[in-house]
Amino acid sequence: MVVKEVLPVSPSAPPTALGVASAPSSWRHPRANREARLCDVVVAYEFKRGQRRSIGFVIRPEGLVVSAPKWVPLHQVDAALQDKSRWIVQKLGETQARQQRLRARGIAWCDGAVIPYLGQPLRLLLVRPATAGGKVLKFETGGLATAELSEADAPSPTLRLALPEGATSDQIRDAAQAWLKRQAHLLFKARLDHFAPQLQVQWSALALSNARTRWGSARSDGSIRLNWRLMHFHSAVIDYVVVHELSHLRVMDHSPRFWATVHAVIPDHLALRRQLKDEALPHGL
Template structure:
């Protein structure tokens, strides 16, 4: 997919967990021909932020449903329902000109897309055929949503968020009566490893102001950290990059272009340095191979032999909503 720079070769390697062309699935450049009843490949990575009021409400419903035995994540716009493996599933049915029945599971629930000429009997039969996969994916989606909600960041005094994989406490230490050292955003780390981010804001600052100040600081830190790691790995990998750009994309950790432009999501700074290194190496490896071929992964393995466990950790650890 071309970037904003109209570059011809860009690999988008992170999408949230859904089927086909929705958000949430590692999508190869060339898709295999789909069978009449389609199951997606296993979702690789998860990075999804709910920002609208409707999405927030849906997340609350998801948590409520997951807490009740026998109930699964219900689509907020559900048009049909079905019993799958003894579980009630409310789903949204869409009609299209496609020639096969497709399923998509995301944080919203189950979407079913079917040809206009296919009757409900055939659709329900297809649902039963894939019931095991559907139920499992709905459970996983609900659990991911619950984890995000439980980790929601409090944008105020005493709030915490991860920085380089470790909790960091927010301290609003601004005001004219505070020492000079607190009048600029800075991080302090104690001998025990505890991190504190001092923000030059009054204790009653509104959450939106606190969040903006934290984001501005992390953006600066991200550029410095990413640049250092790219300078470290590029010579080892025999590649040359031309520009680093910070990304705020909701569905990608990074991308690389054949022109040597690397984009990395600044929210990677909430992950551990090992995870950041994996993403950096992943994107630099695309300067050798603009695909996910065996040759591509061989390049990654030369620098990070344990890349599989790092990728799995990135898959399993969703970040809380930045809201």
């Protein structure tokens, strides 16, 4: 999850006190090149300059990233940091707590493991290659096992993975994720074809992304990239991301005109966007 805040470039007020007793004494981004004391907490952050109109703050799992226009003096950056000090330290704490919860919920890749699939639990079942689904299953290129989804199983659907006896956790993970990626390509293509006519756009190519903090992207030539991990979310969330990227083929920014384009097709896009941010995936996916 990435938390963003953008501020207009202007002098700011002094910081307010943070009422979080459990806040650590310091936060450090691994690529930190500046630091500030915010609410009695030392925050070492990554500072970037670029072609932008305002100072922006992004809270990532690794820490705080601050971006500013090239012409903004450092004292204004410092003032903006102090003005948002309470928000920054609070979000750093929330992000750390969230990462700890995700690690605690980490997937153990083994027979019987449960992973989210289209918003529902999917159980992994290891079977001998010759008996999966009552037919012989052969290994595919790269040593990944074939897989078969059975939705008749109770209490939840089961993904049968044809793997050799003694398969390692890495082999189980790779086989399950290879199947998920195949399903992702099929589903994403179908949803792109479904929504493109509604938006009066034409997409040209689909690629799967493996990014950790970005769900999709679009280029002016019509090429679309979508994160295969979207397959862990409900189909409505996937549709929102598909429409979001297709809308960029009409408006290549996040202006009010862009959001109006998204809204015309997905009226509840704000709720789905929050769901995408709030429904964290377990560690290891």
